[in-house]
Amino acid sequence: MSLISRHKIISGLVGALLIALFGVLMALNWMFEEPGVRKVGSVAQHVEAQSVLAVFAHPDDEQLVTGLLIRAAKDKAIHTAALTATKGEAGTPMPQISRLEDLGQVRKAEALKNTWALGVDYHDVLDFPDSGLKDIPLKTLTDAVRQRMLRHRPDLVVTFWPESGFSDHADHKKMGLAAETVIQELRADPVDGYAGPSHIAYALAPTRMMGRFAGETGKRVVANQPPANVAMPGEAWAKLRGWKIHASQRNYVQHAYGLTAWFVHRLYDKEFYYLIEAKDIPER
């Protein structure tokens, strides 16, 4: 074989490989896109919120809405607050960085550090039982949410859709329901002129990825969550910083996706929401 023809074969192979690699990257990226969804720079600014409250279940749930929080917090005119119902003590450390009995305290500190890094003004991490919210009376949870809602008087609440909870986690669904319930109660019966937020944004999972690669749970999430109507930048760099801060969960993305967090967040670079007016919250 002449040197020239060997050179041609090698460059042909390299070219084919690059095209195949590009195809794989495009396909992976497609998994984290939602077609036809309105793109906004900031959900909070889009609804002209002056106060935003995130209502979640576990330390690191706030990682799902990094973009929303950091872009809201960057606007000095917007007050930002978060409520996390549990300390995440029932989670699996990835890797283990403390005594197991201290996991809740460690994760609480990680969540507080992460929202501080995002610029969030206030964050309460409560001590409800991780993975046990389904057994806590709704009224107990709504009392806790209501207290924060009256303190921060948000016009935008971001939480989980009660029927899918982003990952079908029962704690997520319960906190979404608790947030909705308080909003409905305040609409019906305002306190000191505050009738609850004007908008609610539900954090949604990317449906293509969830439906294809997350097994039966993923299919259930896709079947039970509403279609996203808003997308915004996810601020991948801040999510990566967040996984460093959540040191006990640092390997979570690698574990869940089988790919490094750096790579996943290059592809999964948006956040998807179902954003509605509070008056349009459905009856459950």
Ligand SMILES: [Zn+2]
């Ligand atoms: Zn969670």
